[in-house]
Amino acid sequence: MTRRPHTRPPVLADVARVAGVSVPTVSRVLSGSAPVSADKRRQVLRAIQELGYRPNAAARALATGRRSIISVLTSDTTRYGYASTIRGIEEAARAVGLVVALTMLDGDDEESARVAVDLALDQPLAGMIVLEFDIQGSRALAALPDTLPVAAVSSAGQGRSVPRALFDDHAGARDATNYLLGLGHRTVHHVGIPPSGRPSGRLLGWREALEAAGAPVPEIVESDGTPRSGLQAGARLARRGDVTAVLCGNDEVAFGVIKALQDEGSRVPEDVSVVGFDDHPLAEIWTPSLTTMRQDFAELGRMAVDFLLGRLAGVPVEAPRSTPRLVVRKSTAPAAR
Amino acid sequence: MTRRPHTRPPVLADVARVAGVSVPTVSRVLSGSAPVSADKRRQVLRAIQELGYRPNAAARALATGRRSIISVLTSDTTRYGYASTIRGIEEAARAVGLVVALTMLDGDDEESARVAVDLALDQPLAGMIVLEFDIQGSRALAALPDTLPVAAVSSAGQGRSVPRALFDDHAGARDATNYLLGLGHRTVHHVGIPPSGRPSGRLLGWREALEAAGAPVPEIVESDGTPRSGLQAGARLARRGDVTAVLCGNDEVAFGVIKALQDEGSRVPEDVSVVGFDDHPLAEIWTPSLTTMRQDFAELGRMAVDFLLGRLAGVPVEAPRSTPRLVVRKSTAPAAR
DNA sequence: ACATCGCTTGATAAACGCTTTCATGGCTGA
């Protein structure tokens, strides 16, 4: 049982009284905004120590007008890409003394986007970062008032209304597809994940590469981005019979696809090559280890913060961009002849 | 290029002026704390709409003394257990109109714990939840002032100084070990993950079950909780030669252990049974699918919030407790004779 | 019918805890 102190917490005036100085003097010691003589400073510090004084954040925010919260809006916090981006944002924010507030967007109608946004805006925000990896993110972006500094983290080629830190999954998907074509596969199938609005960059890059190579463009197999949906997608691919190469929208889906293919008797990579997207921590110890497009999400999150802060400071910053890199492992092989 | 409005945001006084009423009247419309005539109310609402007014959270917090932020301290945001717990916390907090602030504890010395705690305390906090899954969490807990309402999420059997929402991994590990012994295994090896202080509940439950059954207690193999470290642990186990059953500290480690065992020529489950902990989303599609102790982290997070809120309201709430449940899949089998 | 009372509604003012501007008084240095 911890003692619940019913006495109100000490305030600046208490410190001043105990130290025998005026309120502004204490404030100056705290902020260093003006010189204070050595012994007064010492007395003040001692009083602070003694009383266990902590500045009231609300009062400080009100007086200074400085905001110290970055709000992050996201539809998910557990999946790899999301969680890593959030980690990057938090690290960068913490490095400059800002705190990250997290609000989930659950429900993909506009009403719930509005509710979530309202909740987030109830805080005194320095700025906001929206993870626009999916439709929920886009909805939230649309529901934001334009008076607030916002940065989105999203796939290149989305709308241009809001400043964005971009990951170029368009180029990434093109590279991955070309890699598979280069292995001799006649074409490449695609397991899509839910896009944030228009067709995803991954889809576009994939299609572009196929068309450029004169390869047929197969029908897309949809998934919701989870391993379980990958399982279903894999089963459908296995039934087609003519599939030799698959590009998946993310690694979690790729895991499911591989599993389903194996369950249906296809060997990976001997019969079917599979490429993922993101480089999930388990990709390298999957069986077979997964060839994937590595995406540095944490870096992306950090870039988003720097970008937002730069804009806040009035410095014109170019929208940062991160391009995924191919990591070749054991889930891909030259086409069988 | 979005228009950057250099005009300061509208305040209550602006609304009052536009609506032609006094400031407190606007406030009353907003909070409903006192009746306001119908047409004044209408005018006020129209003015709010027109100006795009948003109450200043800092001012409101200062005036009311109400705090709307729950701070979450955690050493990790990406791993499954952590991320899921955070999700549960966020959901429960949002349901009651609170916002979650996330601060990472990175560095396991006391100094960095103090820095992180200070940053978090710079906000006007309703309360704090510490994820005490590891030593960083314990450090942070120790660095907290005792004037703040705190709840920890931790393993049963840890210290009692702070109110905690508990997950009973002690009982879970005992159950898992008994299950393996029941399959006829002579003993069960354990791959540990970093504890939060004293020996982890998982370790204790495991040892307790072995001793109760009169089985030998093998030396523990350590890991850091990542798949990669599981790989090393698995390799070491494979070299021992006499291992037929392994209880892993979490699923990520179990994945690595299985992979390494397979690489070394052991079959799972025919030669070695492996049990994980947590029920990671990939556990069911691993090859072989992973038998594990399912832990409902999201529920645990929700319980922690309810617990904290109950204590804040002065209602004496019993510390909630969640016990993991065995999920049998294909990574375990009766001992070979 | 008139003064009185109670009730609704609006306004004035104080408070929340801090920062910041400005004025003041004591020093220093020439």
Place this chain on the structure above:
DNA sequence: TCAGCCATGAAAGCGTTTATCAAGCGATGT
């Protein structure tokens, strides 16, 4: 002795909420 500097304190905000007060107005009692 006086200009100039420094440390310090008094006071005015920051944008809300809330208590207190005053005014308006219909209803009531005689």
